[in-house]
Amino acid sequence: MTALDARPDTSTVLRFPQGFRWGTATAAYQIEGAAAEDGRTPSVWDTFSRTPGKVRNGDTGDIAADHYHRLDEDIALMRRLGVTDYRFSIAWPRVVPTGSGPVNAKGLDFYRRLVDGLLESGIRPVATLYHWDLPQELETVSDSGSAAGGGWTERETAYRFAEYAGVMADALGDRVATWTTLNEPWCAAFLGYGNGVHAPGRTDALASLRAAHHLNLAHGLAARVLRGALPASAEVSLTLNLHAVRALSESPEDRDAARRIDAVGNRIFLDPVFHGRLPEDLVRDTAGITDWSFVEDGDLATAAAPIDSLGINYYSPAVVAAGASESPSPWAGAERHVRFEPAPGPRTAMDWPVDADGLYELLVRLRDELPGVPLVVTENGAAYDDYADPSGNVKDPERVDYLHAHLAAVHRALADGADVRGYFLWSLLDNFEWAYGYSKRFGIVHVDFATQRRTLKDSARWYAEVIARGGLGA
Ligand code: FCB
Numbered sequence: 001m002t003a004l005d006a007r008p009d010t011s012t013v014l015r016f017p018q019g020f021r022w023g024t025a026t027a028a029y030q031i032e033g034a035a036a037e038d039g040r041t042p043s044v045w046d047t048f049s050r051t052p053g054k055v056r057n058g059d060t061g062d063i064a065a066d067h068y069h070r071l072d073e074d075i076a077l078m079r080r081l082g083v084t085d086y087r088f089s090i091a092w093p094r095v096v097p098t099g100s101g102p103v104n105a106k107g108l109d110f111y112r113r114l115v116d117g118l119l120e121s122g123i124r125p126v127a128t129l130y131h132w133d134l135p136q137e138l139e140t141v142s143d144s145g146s147a148a149g150g151g152w153t154e155r156e157t158a159y160r161f162a163e164y165a166g167v168m169a170d171a172l173g174d175r176v177a178t179w180t181t182l183n184e185p186w187c188a189a190f191l192g193y194g195n196g197v198h199a200p201g202r203t204d205a206l207a208s209l210r211a212a213h214h215l216n217l218a219h220g221l222a223a224r225v226l227r228g229a230l231p232a233s234a235e236v237s238l239t240l241n242l243h244a245v246r247a248l249s250e251s252p253e254d255r256d257a258a259r260r261i262d263a264v265g266n267r268i269f270l271d272p273v274f275h276g277r278l279p280e281d282l283v284r285d286t287a288g289i290t291d292w293s294f295v296e297d298g299d300l301a302t303a304a305a306p307i308d309s310l311g312i313n314y315y316s317p318a319v320v321a322a323g324a325s326e327s328p329s330p331w332a333g334a335e336r337h338v339r340f341e342p343a344p345g346p347r348t349a350m351d352w353p354v355d356a357d358g359l360y361e362l363l364v365r366l367r368d369e370l371p372g373v374p375l376v377v378t379e380n381g382a383a384y385d386d387y388a389d390p391s392g393n394v395k396d397p398e399r400v401d402y403l404h405a406h407l408a409a410v411h412r413a414l415a416d417g418a419d420v421r422g423y424f425l426w427s428l429l430d431n432f433e434w435a436y437g438y439s440k441r442f443g444i445v446h447v448d449f450a451t452q453r454r455t456l457k458d459s460a461r462w463y464a465e466v467i468a469r470g471g472l473g474a
Helices: 044-050 072-083 107-119 156-172 184-190 205-229 252-275 282-285 299-303 355-368 397-417 434-439 460-471
Strands: 021-025 084-089 124-130 177-181 233-241 245-247 311-315 318-322 336-339 375-379 420-426 445-448 455-456
Touching: 021 375, 021 460, 072 107, 072 434, 072 455, 072 460, 084 177, 084 420, 107 124, 107 156, 124 156, 156 177, 156 205, 177 184, 177 205, 177 311, 184 205, 184 252, 205 233, 205 252, 205 299, 233 252, 233 375, 245 252, 252 299, 252 318, 252 336, 311 355, 355 375, 355 397, 397 420, 397 460, 455 460
Parallel strands: 021 084, 021 420, 084 124, 124 177, 177 233, 233 311, 245 318, 311 375, 375 420
Antiparallel strands: 318 336, 445 455
């Protein structure tokens, strides 16, 4: 038996379809470490995390979970869990250190070893090209005013991204099953350039809207490059953190608040990528910020390059009402019209509400709005204050409850006709949780950051059982 202590249980109550993909997910900057090794150059996250006051405790990803040096151990862990798929991201500054130009062979070697190790273990590699670690060189505006710089606010960055996608497709296209262009472009655009809580930390509503558009463009350009270079069997996808938005009341004002967040949180990506257009209400809502003249002819058609599946990351829903948001707000054009209300119910260590219905709502919405587009839950999970007890166990019953409820929601969506192909648990390992540093633990494997010792939490054993039995027990 490959999966850990798993005894297939005949009393399965919720069985998932044959071939359903059971995965775990991570991201390069959150786990790799080796930030200055083998030719990697700084990303915007290296710069941001070194800026005083930006990341809790001054934490950085310099060492993180030291995955760069513990690759084999981490693949062995996944093998013990019995996962069918592993979603990881590639650090652009490791592969193309200056963001454009020479390719770094040592960087590519690392991902070759990862992919080969996964394949030898019977695990399908699912690679994300961009999980927020933009090469710093592409962000910094040089004194000479060269074309580079400005990050996602400039369209040049989208073309550099497509070149990098081509490099990766040439290097690993024959071995990676699924290529995801971007992870959560909403966070990259609106947390990175809008309220500044993520790298590069800018607070400029216009910059955030420009970034969102250039991310859509980058996605479309890269999807075309990938399609041209990859074998027909490889899948091309995009992962969005769609917001499950609920109006606090049925009043027209509260419902309008929900519409606004849906426009600038969801449809700003869904409409260009699946329909080649911008939402009209978004253009109206943001008229005080921009006339969108940075959208050039053909850009939206480019963004709408066909893809094979849509990834959805889901953690919790948002409840909104008419009002005003805190400043600086990531919600360009909605700042003075929307306030966020605490959702009821239990909360995780992130203070995020636990509400699995939100995941169900998103999946059935996409079933209706995007018929024929296969869906994959590419992230779902929860942070709790886990610790290893004196006998070395990590008991995390709240996480097991959270995961159970969310998998049950996926099952319910499947039963109601949503075409959900897989579920990737965030995360395999405790890691660098962006602005929260190492203070939040999302892993099903506990990492002692002083020793880098890995310990399976109870949730890891539970997940192994779920995978072995192909569903949820009683
Ligand atoms: C998502 C990110 C991921 C992780 C989880 C908790 O927004 O994609 O890297 O930080 O949140």
